[in-house]
Amino acid sequence: MSLIAVNSHLTVFSAGTLVGALSTYLFLKYCRKIQWNSIWSEGMEERYKFEDTDDEVRLILGVRNDLKMQKGKVAAQCGHGAMAAYANVSQKRPELLKEWLKNGGTKIAVKIDSEEELLELEKNAKDLKILCNIIRDAGQTQVLPGTRTVIAIGPARKSELKKLTGHLKLY
Structure with missing residues (x-):
């Protein structure tokens, strides 16, 4: 059976x-x-035309390397930085937001060696009139409450950001 x-x-x-x-x-x-391409990309051509990337608008995410955060923590902090930058640029420079999103919302993560370097970057960004946001952690997992973890610089033109962050290494 x-x-x-x-x-x-x-x-x-x-x-x-x-x-x-x-x-x-x-x-x-x-x-x-x-023709699947015509079905799936309908209306997307306009949004993702990468015409002039020589001076595109981008966002720099400076991550404090001295904190030795785990990958997931770094990703979460960079996410907070990108969201803060989006909110900031949408209120203060909406024309820049449109241009940033037109080229895909480029984000670049770089290493920062200390809190002092992070604060120096913030000061220099403000002197150049570039939007910036410092992200502080709630302190529930890996770092103490209020720890400055990431600085979001921009969105701004590549040429402006290069003056400020061109010396930093990719994360």
Whole structure:
């Protein structure tokens, strides 16, 4: 009796696998005839035209390397920085926001060696009239409450940011 039950399950599984593989093959064969690019990219061409990247608008995320944060923590802090920068630029320079998003919202993470360097970058950014935000951690996991973890500089033109952060190494 159990041999019959095992064989019937095996038969059903084999038939299901065969039907699934055959239907996938036919679906993919049929899909090649359809212009999927025109369906999926409808309306996206305008948003992601990378015309002039020589002086594109971008955001620099300076991450404090001395804190030895884990990758997930760094990613979360950079996310906070990007969100703060977005909110800041949308209120203070909406025309710059449109240009930043037009080229995909470029974000670049760089290493900062200390809190002093982070504060110096903030001062220099303000002197150059470049938007910036310092992110402070809530202190629930890896660092103490109020620790300055990331500085979001920009969005601003590449040429302006290069003067300020051109010497920093990628994170």
